[in-house]
Amino acid sequence: MTSVAPPAPRERILQAALTLLEQGGVEAVSTRAVSAAADVQPPTIYRQFGDMQGLLNAVASAGFGSYLRDKVARSGVGTRDPVEVLREGWDRHVEFGLTHPHLYTLMYGRLRPGEESPAAREAAAMLRALLGRVAEAGRLAVGVDRAAAMIHASAVGVTLTLLGAQERDRGLAERMREATLGAILTPEGGTTGNATQQQAAAHAVALIALLPGLAAPFSEAERQLLLEWLGRLT
Structure with a gap:
C-alpha cells in the first residue's frame, strides 16, 4: 500500500x-x-x-487562483461572444467578492496607493486579454487600457460598496455593469450622430489591437505614427 x-x-x-x-x-x-x-x-x-505581508500576498494569490482557473474553464473564451464572456466575468467577479469578503478585501481594499496584489495583477492581465478580443471584434469604443481601468474601477467599487452596506442592493451591481459596458462598447445598430463617431473609434481600437500581429509594410516610425493617429479617434 x-x-x-x-x-x-x-x-x-x-x-x-x-x-x-x-x-x-x-x-x-x-x-x-x-x-x-x-x-x-x-x-x-x-x-x-x-514576512507576514509576503504570506498575505501568497494567500491572496492561492485563494484567488482557484477562482481564476474556474473562470477560465467556464468562460469558453475562445469560442463565445467576448462581450457575453465579459458580462459574465463581471458577475462572477462581484459574486466572488461577496462570497469571500475577507479575501476580496485583502486583494483590493487594504492596499496603499500605487500597490497592487499579485492576485489582482493576474486578474487584470486576464481582463486585458479579453478586452483585446472585444477590440478585435470591433465592439470596443475606447482603448483597451481605458476600458480595463473603467471596468476595474466600477467592478471593484461596487463590490466593496456592497460589502460595506448594511442592506445589499443586488440590483446595483447589474445597473453598474450595464452602465459601464454602455460607456465602453459600440452601440447595437445605428450609424448617425454620436453612433458614427463611436463606430469610427471602434474600428480604430480594433486596428490598434490587431496591428502588433499584422505583417504590415510599415517602418517602426510609420507604425508609431499610425498608432498616434488611430489613438486620436478613440
Whole structure:
C-alpha cells in the first residue's frame, strides 16, 4: 500500500492562513495562529514567505487562483461572444467578492496607493486579454487600457460598496455593469450622430489591437505614427 506524503510546510502554512483569513479576516492571520494551525515553528513562516505581508500576498494569490482557473474553464473564451464572456466575468467577479469578503478585501481594499496584489495583477492581465478580443471584434469604443481601468474601477467599487452596506442592493451591481459596458462598447445598430463617431473609434481600437500581429509594410516610425493617429479617434 502506497502511503501519501503529508503536505509540505509551505502548503500547510498557506492553507492554515487562508482558513484563518476566511473565518476571521486579516486580524486573525497572526504568526502564532498560523504556526499553531499549520503545526510549524514561527521562524518557518518567515523562511518561506519573508514576512507576514509576503504570506498575505501568497494567500491572496492561492485563494484567488482557484477562482481564476474556474473562470477560465467556464468562460469558453475562445469560442463565445467576448462581450457575453465579459458580462459574465463581471458577475462572477462581484459574486466572488461577496462570497469571500475577507479575501476580496485583502486583494483590493487594504492596499496603499500605487500597490497592487499579485492576485489582482493576474486578474487584470486576464481582463486585458479579453478586452483585446472585444477590440478585435470591433465592439470596443475606447482603448483597451481605458476600458480595463473603467471596468476595474466600477467592478471593484461596487463590490466593496456592497460589502460595506448594511442592506445589499443586488440590483446595483447589474445597473453598474450595464452602465459601464454602455460607456465602453459600440452601440447595437445605428450609424448617425454620436453612433458614427463611436463606430469610427471602434474600428480604430480594433486596428490598434490587431496591428502588433499584422505583417504590415510599415517602418517602426510609420507604425508609431499610425498608432498616434488611430489613438486620436478613440
